[in-house]
Structure formats: C-alpha cells, structure tokens
Amino acid sequence: MLTLAAKEIREREQFVLLDEQKVAFELVLRAVDRARAANTRTVVVVLGGPGPGKSAIALSLVGDLARRGRTVHHATGSSAFTRSLRKIAGRGNSRVQNLFKYFNNYTSAGPSDLDVLVCDEAHRIRETSVNRFTRREVRERAGRQIDELIDVAWVPVFLLDEHQTVRPGEMGSLREITAAAEAKGCAVDVVRLHGQFRCGGSAAYDTWVERLLGLDPVPPTPWSHLADSDDEFAVTTAESPAALEAWLSAQQAQHGGTARLAAGCCWTWSDPVSTADGKRLVDDVVIGDWSPPWNAKPEKRVPDAPELRASDPRGFGQVGCIYTAQGFEYDWAGVILGPDFVRRNGRWVARCEHSRDPAVKKADELPFAALIRNTYKVLLTRGMCGVGVFRPTRRPRSSWRR
Structure with a gap:
C-alpha cells in the first residue's frame, strides 16, 4: 500500500475504488465543491473494520485534491504510519512530505485554513493535543483535539474503526465526532464500509x-x-x-x-x-x-x-x-x-x-x-x-x- 501511496500522491490515480469506497470519495468531493460557494461545512465519517480500504480512500482523496490545487492534509495519531508516508510518498519532495501531519499539529491553526483534513485511523484521536513537549502558551489555550481537527478545515474527513482503540484516552468514535460537529453547526455524512480487501x-x-x-x-x-x-x-x-x-x-x-x-x-x-x-x-x-x-x-x-x-x-x-x-x-x-x-x-x-x-x-x-x-x-x-x-x-x- 505504501508504494501505491507514493505513486498516488506524486503521479496519478493508483487505487481502484469500489462500491462504498467510491461513495465516500465522491461524497467528500461534492462537499468540497459546495463548501466555499455556499459557506457550508460538512464533516464526513467513514466507518469500517480491518481491511475495507479506509486508507485507500484517504490517500486517494489526498492525491486527487492536491492535484486539483486544493489545500489538503493527511493526519494520523501514529508516529510510525505518518513517518512511513513522509519517507516513502514524500521521498525527496518537501512539499509532499508536508501533506502528512499528526492530529496534534493543529493547536495553533486558524479556522478553515484547509479545504480538507483527512484524519486516517481517527479512532486514535485523544482528548487533547497537549503533551509534555507542548509550550506553555499553547497549553494554556488548547482545547479538545476533536474540535481542533474539525475547526481547521471546511471538510474534515474521519476514517475509523471503533474496535481499534488500543490505549486509554483514545476517543475517536462516531458518537464523539457527531456530537462535536453538530455543536459547531456542521452537517454530518456517514459512510459504512462492508468490503474486505485484506x-x-x-x-x-x-x-x-x-x-x-x-x-x-x-x-x-x-x-x-x-x-x-x-x-x-x-x-x-x-x-x-x-x-x-x-x-x-x-x-x-x-x-x-x-x-x-x-x-x-x-x-x-x-x-x-x-x-x-x-x-x-x-x-x-x-x-x-x-x-x-x-x-x-x-x-x-x-x-x-x-x-x-x-x-x-x-x-x-x-x-x-x-x-x-x-x-x-x-x-x-x-x-x-x-x-x-x-x-x-x-x-x-x-x-x-x-x-x-x-x-x-x-x-x-x-x-x-x-x-x-x-x-x-x-x-x-x-x-x-x-x-x-x-x-x-x-x-x-x-x-x-x-
């Protein structure tokens, strides 16, 4: 998948999306098209167990939107996953490397700085982005991580498996995301994946x-x-x-x-x-x-x-x-x-x-x-x-x- 990701981001479409994958992909593109024109913000949640192609959707979106000139980031809570994407997909290209972020990178971001934020492995979202390395001035104004992720983009996309929470404090779930989005007046679209490609x-x-x-x-x-x-x-x-x-x-x-x-x-x-x-x-x-x-x-x-x-x-x-x-x-x-x-x-x-x-x-x-x-x-x-x-x-x- 990482090899395909490199070609997807840097060259052209590599992943062949099927059925509910295409539904999710096209749903996001439509939300992006209407976001600024109609001044509407939509949160898209993609749910699926292991292997239905969540990351394929995520990387297809990043590649397609970047090629269209949209401002887009791919974010995770996994150091190993993000570092691998930076190294393989972004090899020798700092612009591509900068597409890949962590969930805790948005504490100082402005509202709707991005067209799309693709949150892969979103079950790993935590209560706050603050950690022991956070500067005091950032720590004092930090809010909930889920709010930061929603606020930074016109169309935040969350791809998750609610049965992959593996640490205390991980709180990425449909219920939490929906509640935070609705509190901000955002529409919420949900796509459930049922296929198995692993x-x-x-x-x-x-x-x-x-x-x-x-x-x-x-x-x-x-x-x-x-x-x-x-x-x-x-x-x-x-x-x-x-x-x-x-x-x-x-x-x-x-x-x-x-x-x-x-x-x-x-x-x-x-x-x-x-x-x-x-x-x-x-x-x-x-x-x-x-x-x-x-x-x-x-x-x-x-x-x-x-x-x-x-x-x-x-x-x-x-x-x-x-x-x-x-x-x-x-x-x-x-x-x-x-x-x-x-x-x-x-x-x-x-x-x-x-x-x-x-x-x-x-x-x-x-x-x-x-x-x-x-x-x-x-x-x-x-x-x-x-x-x-x-x-x-x-x-x-x-x-x-x-």
Missing part, C-alpha cells in the same frame, strides 16, 4: 478472529470448519515462536511479498545498549531459547536497525508491537499472543500484571480487557495472504488450530 478478502477469517478473541458469542472454531474450499487465505498455528518465524520466512521465500512478526506488549521494551561495536537492540522478547529484539524506538536510533520496521526489509528480524503494526499491512503476518490474554476454563482472561505497556496496564479491569482484545484483533488482521499464530501454553490448541 486477509485475502476472506469473510470467514473475520469470523474466525472474532470467535478466537471472544468478540463473538460462539466459541473459538477451527479454521478448517469455517474456510470454504476455495478460500486461499492461509491460517496456521505454530508450536514455537522459532517455528512461526521459520514459517514466515518460508512463505516469503516461496511466494514473495513482505512478512513481519508482532506480539502483545508483554515484554520490557529496553533502550538500546552500547557495546564495543556500537549500539545494538536488546533481545527483550524472551520465550524459551528464542529471544529477538523489539522494533527500534523512534527516538533511539541504532545502526543497521531500521527506523521504520514495517516498510524496511531489515525489519523482519525485529518483533513489532501494536504501535508499529496498526495502520500497516503485510503479505504474511505472524502473531504471538502473550500472557496478558489467556484461556482459562473455556473463556479468555485479561491479565494486566503481564502487560508491559505503562499506559494500558493502568486501565481498569473491563477497559483493559477490551483494549487487549482490540490489540490482538489489529495484530491478527494485518496479513494480506496469510497469518501464523503462536500462543505460549501448556494446554492443547486443538480448539482453534487448523
């Missing part, structure tokens, strides 16, 4: 994931009981993390494409250490005798460790976390279900004492369980061609293995 287009896989994680009242079901005979999406379980890594390598070697491994935040994420040969990542993710490092921290550069592990081939040897996986897709996804989410007596139990995410582990019991379910749903739905899963347990996995 996970091999397999509706059965969506069902399998929801049952596996307890998001469906039906217990976990073996993949072979759900998949049609012509379902080409590959699902496998591994007996060890090393076997999972080997499976990913084999799929990549045999079929090509990208492969990445990700895990729940159940192991400490250490700063790199200095050695006689320079800085190196710490082998934090220890499971038996298997111990790779987490992905590199964005502010802690390490030679030979890619800054953007999702899009750099050298990222294969690192384990990704939710914050470097959300928003991305790979051909082959490997997922380690950590001890923060285990099966006990036929049901899932979320265990905050096994989380190493400082923000998430502070959540109350019920919110913590919901955040962990959402986290693993995101990780399990990054694959385009197949997914492999490892769950450390002494209990048999027959209830959900292929």
Whole structure:
C-alpha cells in the first residue's frame, strides 16, 4: 500500500475504488465543491473494520485534491504510519512530505485554513493535543483535539474503526465526532464500509478472529470448519515462536511479498545498549531459547536497525508491537499472543500484571480487557495472504488450530 501511496500522491490515480469506497470519495468531493460557494461545512465519517480500504480512500482523496490545487492534509495519531508516508510518498519532495501531519499539529491553526483534513485511523484521536513537549502558551489555550481537527478545515474527513482503540484516552468514535460537529453547526455524512480487501478478502477469517478473541458469542472454531474450499487465505498455528518465524520466512521465500512478526506488549521494551561495536537492540522478547529484539524506538536510533520496521526489509528480524503494526499491512503476518490474554476454563482472561505497556496496564479491569482484545484483533488482521499464530501454553490448541 505504501508504494501505491507514493505513486498516488506524486503521479496519478493508483487505487481502484469500489462500491462504498467510491461513495465516500465522491461524497467528500461534492462537499468540497459546495463548501466555499455556499459557506457550508460538512464533516464526513467513514466507518469500517480491518481491511475495507479506509486508507485507500484517504490517500486517494489526498492525491486527487492536491492535484486539483486544493489545500489538503493527511493526519494520523501514529508516529510510525505518518513517518512511513513522509519517507516513502514524500521521498525527496518537501512539499509532499508536508501533506502528512499528526492530529496534534493543529493547536495553533486558524479556522478553515484547509479545504480538507483527512484524519486516517481517527479512532486514535485523544482528548487533547497537549503533551509534555507542548509550550506553555499553547497549553494554556488548547482545547479538545476533536474540535481542533474539525475547526481547521471546511471538510474534515474521519476514517475509523471503533474496535481499534488500543490505549486509554483514545476517543475517536462516531458518537464523539457527531456530537462535536453538530455543536459547531456542521452537517454530518456517514459512510459504512462492508468490503474486505485484506486477509485475502476472506469473510470467514473475520469470523474466525472474532470467535478466537471472544468478540463473538460462539466459541473459538477451527479454521478448517469455517474456510470454504476455495478460500486461499492461509491460517496456521505454530508450536514455537522459532517455528512461526521459520514459517514466515518460508512463505516469503516461496511466494514473495513482505512478512513481519508482532506480539502483545508483554515484554520490557529496553533502550538500546552500547557495546564495543556500537549500539545494538536488546533481545527483550524472551520465550524459551528464542529471544529477538523489539522494533527500534523512534527516538533511539541504532545502526543497521531500521527506523521504520514495517516498510524496511531489515525489519523482519525485529518483533513489532501494536504501535508499529496498526495502520500497516503485510503479505504474511505472524502473531504471538502473550500472557496478558489467556484461556482459562473455556473463556479468555485479561491479565494486566503481564502487560508491559505503562499506559494500558493502568486501565481498569473491563477497559483493559477490551483494549487487549482490540490489540490482538489489529495484530491478527494485518496479513494480506496469510497469518501464523503462536500462543505460549501448556494446554492443547486443538480448539482453534487448523
């Protein structure tokens, strides 16, 4: 998708939009055409689960509107996603790089500075844009982040999945956005996406994931009981993390494409250490005798460790976390279900004492369980061609293995 995004923004239309995607795209263009002429502001909300093409719509809008000479930004709450877009789509072109922003970049923006603000992954909107780096004078006048995002554009567009909230304080939802927009006198248009372009287009896989994680009242079901005979999406379980890594390598070697491994935040994420040969990542993710490092921290550069592990081939040897996986897709996804989410007596139990995410582990019991379910749903739905899963347990996995 990132390669297509670069061509979409810099050259010409690359994404072929279908059905509800086209509806959303054209709805925004019509709202832009009438905005200044009729002095009307419209908020567009695009809802969809993993893989219906929300980011394709977002990047198609940015490319099309920029080519028409409209003022447009693409914004997210994800450092990894925005930095990847800046690097790949904006390579060597500062004007293109400046199209990609963060949600907290609009604290000092003027009203309706933009024709369109495209808020991708809008479920990650937070209560406020203020953080520990915010200047005092900005902090004192800062309001709600959702208000800043609506105020800055004639047509703010929010693309979100309400089941991808993975941190306390994330509040991007249809209800919150609609309430804020209506309070400002904006019209609100909503488009719901139902297609599936990730996970091999397999509706059965969506069902399998929801049952596996307890998001469906039906217990976990073996993949072979759900998949049609012509379902080409590959699902496998591994007996060890090393076997999972080997499976990913084999799929990549045999079929090509990208492969990445990700895990729940159940192991400490250490700063790199200095050695006689320079800085190196710490082998934090220890499971038996298997111990790779987490992905590199964005502010802690390490030679030979890619800054953007999702899009750099050298990222294969690192384990990704939710914050470097959300928003991305790979051909082959490997997922380690950590001890923060285990099966006990036929049901899932979320265990905050096994989380190493400082923000998430502070959540109350019920919110913590919901955040962990959402986290693993995101990780399990990054694959385009197949997914492999490892769950450390002494209990048999027959209830959900292929």
